[in-house]
Amino acid sequence: MISPPAQQEHPSDLSGASLQLLFPSPVMYFDWPESEALNASLRDVVLERRRSSAGTVKTNRGGWQSNTDLQDWTEPAVRQLLDRVLELAKEYVARQTGRRDPAFEQGWKIRAWANVNERGHFNRVHDHLGKYSFFSGVYYVNVGDIEEGRAGGGRTRFEDWSLVAIDTNREPDVLRRDVLMSPRNGRMLLFPSSLMHSVERYEGDTQRITLAFNLYHPGFGIPRLDQRLQQQGWWWTNFRGIMVLRRKIPEKLYALCLLPRMMAARRVPNPLSPPPGSSTCRWR
Structure with missing residues (x-):
């Protein structure tokens, strides 16, 4: 008699299992x-541009967005701001690479623009x-109005698009890994252009002014x-379904x-064979 195979026992101690958090x-x-004077000058520059330009519509829903040519504006406040951008970018790279590489001291390209949001305006989720x-x-x-302690909204939301499953037994909010960055006058953010982000609906009464850059x-x-x-272009923009179909045809x-x-x-079952479990019919 052949005995059944023994069931494999699960190890009781899994402390040796390795968990790696990939791709931060x-x-x-x-x-x-000491940014008060610079911010006041930047505000005047941006509002003056706004008076003379209709702006563009991209991810902004409401509000005003300048053309992406702020890097060419000649005002001293703008030049000072761009110097700050480059200085922080070098530090950002040095922190990641672990060294201050002379190769990254120059050769940067900047593309920048200004944003003015008022009550009810926001930016949909996007990347750069x-x-x-x-x-x-x-x-x-x-x-x-955010710094005055009122619920003005307008926070920058970094969104988790990793599609990693989240435990909802005790906390049903599947968006809880999103990070809301509270704005502050004089604060500068740097992040990967691939990181999905959006801007909350602004509910304040004072104009919200930011400068964004790539x-x-x-x-x-x-x-x-x-x-x-390769997916960008006229065909992908207007006929995405056809382009996806073309990719699916080979498979x-x-x-x-x-x-x-x-x-x-x-x-294929034999139609003359009785189904399993049925009694055999006999002709009389």
């Missing part, structure tokens, strides 16, 4: 000291990743960025090639 998103922020957008950031010129340096590369860029054709083998392996 490095976010840096810094509160620049592109051919010349590796790192992104924002500088808070005037956060409006950074590029030829000493960096983004894995699989070329594949993403569907391969599946059709497997159909004969699948049909040959399928057991």
Whole structure:
């Protein structure tokens, strides 16, 4: 008599199991000291531009967004702000690489723009990743009513798009890993351009003014960025379904090639055979 196979016992001590947290998103922020005079000058510059330009509509829902040419503005306050951007970018890179590499002291490209939001305005979720957008950031010129302690909204939300399952037994909020960054006048953020983010609906009465920017340096590369860029363009924008179908056709054709083998392996029941468990009929 053959005895049944013994059931495998589960180890009682799993302390040796290794858990690795992969692919972090490095976010840096810094509160620049003595920024009151600079912020006042930046506010005047931005509002003057707003009076002479209709702005653009991208991720902003309401509000005003300038063209992406702030890096070419000649006002002294803007030049000082751009110097700060580069200084923090170098520190951001040094913290990640573990060294102050002379190769990153120059060669940066900046593309920047201004934003003015008023009551009810917000920015939908988006990222900035592109051919010349590796790192992104924002500088808070005037956060409006938030610093006065009122519930003004307008916080920057970094969103978790990792699609990792979250335990909902005791806490049903699946968005609880999102990070809400409270704005502060003079604060500058730096983060990967691929990090999904949005701006809460602003409910204050004072104008909320920020300066946003993208950074590029030829000493960096983004894995699989070329594949993403291939999807951008007129066809992908207007006929995404057709473009996705074109990608799916080869795998569907391969599946059709497997159909004969699948049909040959399928057991077809004999119509003259009685179903299992039924009694055999006898002709009288």
